[in-house]
Amino acid sequence: MRQEQGEPSQWQKARMTRQERMLRARLEPASAERVKRYPADARWFCLVVVEGGELSVGRRLEGGGVEVLVPTEKLERRNRKGKLYEVERASFTGYVFVRIVPSVSAFERLRGVKGVVDFLRAGEFYHTIRDQDLGFYVSKVHAERMPKDATIGDGSRVRIKFGPFAGLDAVVLQVTAPKSRDPHCRVWSETYQREIRNIPLAFLERL
Secondary structure (H helix, E strand, O other), X not given: OOOXXXXXXXXHHXXXXXXXXXXXHHOHHXXXXXXXXXXXXXXXXXXXXXXXXXXXXXXXXXXXXXXXXXXXXXXXXXXXXXXXXXXXXXXXXXXXXXXEOOOHHHHHHHHOOXXXXXXXXXXXXXXXXXXXXXXXXXXXXXXXXXXXXXXXXXXXXXXXXXXXXXXXXXXXXXXXXOOOOOXXXXXEEOOOOEEEEEEEHHHEEEO
């Protein structure tokens, strides 16, 4: 029987299955099953990943049995013929969120996943995220409905109040579309000495 173009062969399917089993075994210290066994010890952490690879890293981790969240948004694009189409992209460029029971082996195994650079951290201080701060993305709360401080602009020192980076002090590098219903910001984290993009202006308070 002729195989349709693009359809994986039986050998490829078997190989993918073996690869998935191997990945799940390697990532067992960071697995969702371990979170279920020790829920009181589980925490959300932030992975720094290769820019543009957020969705593929998320799928890889999910296939490895890890509880993962990659907040996404849909944007409209226009092709050369003028036809509109939708694309999905990660809300936070360069970041993916995982819920694990922290351990040396869990940290080491996750760092070894293709596309993962490191955890968001300052030395041995790892950035952790409260469940309620990720709830904005799980429940699809719309930031455009929240009050905003219109005095915040480029160069403002701010504190992030909501979302996965809540509690961080930062400097605003740029406010994009400041007159829109849902302006976003690029900020510089003073704690982690890294840029964080696409933070809703409504999530910020001026210091």
